[in-house]
Amino acid sequence: MNGHVSMSPPALFEPGDLRFDVDRDPHMDPSIAETTEKAIRILSKNSKGFFLLVEGGRIDQAHHAGRGSMALHEAVALDHAVAKALELTNEKETLTVVTADHSHPFVINGYPFRGNSILGKSPLWAKDMLPFTTLMYGNGPGHKMVGGKRPDIRQVDTKTNGYVQLAAVPMESDTHGGEDVVILARGPMAHLLQGVHEQSYIPHAMAYAACVGADRTHCATKRAHAVAGATLMAAFSKAAGPLGSTLAMLLSVAMVAILN
Numbered sequence: 001m002n003g004h005v006s007m008s009p010p011a012l013f014e015p016g017d018l019r020f021d022v023d024r025d026p027h028m029d030p031s032i033a034e035t036t037e038k039a040i041r042i043l044s045k046n047s048k049g050f051f052l053l054v055e056g057g058r059i060d061q062a063h064h065a066g067r068g069s070m071a072l073h074e075a076v077a078l079d080h081a082v083a084k085a086l087e088l089t090n091e092k093e094t095l096t097v098v099t100a101d102h103s104h105p106f107v108i109n110g111y112p113f114r115g116n117s118i119l120g121k122s123p124l125w126a127k128d129m130l131p132f133t134t135l136m137y138g139n140g141p142g143h144k145m146v147g148g149k150r151p152d153i154r155q156v157d158t159k160t161n162g163y164v165q166l167a168a169v170p171m172e173s174d175t176h177g178g179e180d181v182v183i184l185a186r187g188p189m190a191h192l193l194q195g196v197h198e199q200s201y202i203p204h205a206m207a208y209a210a211c212v213g214a215d216r217t218h219c220a221t222k223r224a225h226a227v228a229g230a231t232l233m234a235a236f237s238k239a240a241g242p243l244g245s246t247l248a249m250l251l252s253v254a255m256v257a258i259l260n
């Protein structure tokens with residue numbers, strides 16, 4: 001590269017947001033796993049290593065719309081992307097971090113029986129003698145009170161991709177939540193990400209692992225050099241509540257930067 005960073009043209013597949021994965025035309029639109037694979041194959045040609053950020057941004061958008069099924073499908077698509085990334089990289093030289101930048105007020109409730117669909121209804125009926133969805137939102141477009149009554153969903157198919165889960169408070173768009181989210185890491189210096197951390201700690205830990213930034217005193221050793229030449233890959237997803245943040249650790253389309 002003769003000291004210059006080569007600038008690849010951006011790949012744009014839609015005039016706006018990418019389609020949800022279940023709406024994607026597999027003949028025309030790459031999946032997040034495919035874009036992740038392509039990015040890694042291009043970036044891994046750089047002998048100095050690389051930094052890749054992959055974001056499963058549509059998980060968040062599905063939650064804003066109160067569409068639990070769609071959000072879970074997007075989380076699975078992100079999971080496939082992470083699996084592909086782990087397959088294409090070596091954990092001895094690549095630090096992979098998967099986390100979420102926030103949660104959503106998305107909960108599992110109602111004591112569903114083993115074997116019940118996560119997209120189904122509670123076996124319990126509420127005081128109004130009506131069931132409710134196993135997945136619910138604290139707020140969002142799924143607040144469907146009519147004439148002071150909750151909707152009767154006994155005959156409603158709540159498992160469709162377009163179904164909007166019930167919500168306690170009426171909002172045009174579901175808000176973000178405030179729970180802790182998970183952070184998972186594999187590779188060199190992954191131990192720095194054990195335990196509970198402020199979100200702002202993560203980039204410092206990653207920079208430290210890559211021998212980038214102010215504190216490089218640990219970079220003089222032979223082992224540190226091995227890490228410094230390593231790849232850093234971060235996967236972020238916008239997660240949801242206890243369920244989403246766990247599943248979602250994984251990601252979608254990406255922003256790519258090369259560190260020198």
Ligand SMILES: [Zn+2]
Nearest residue numbers: 060064176238
């Ligand atoms: Zn959001």
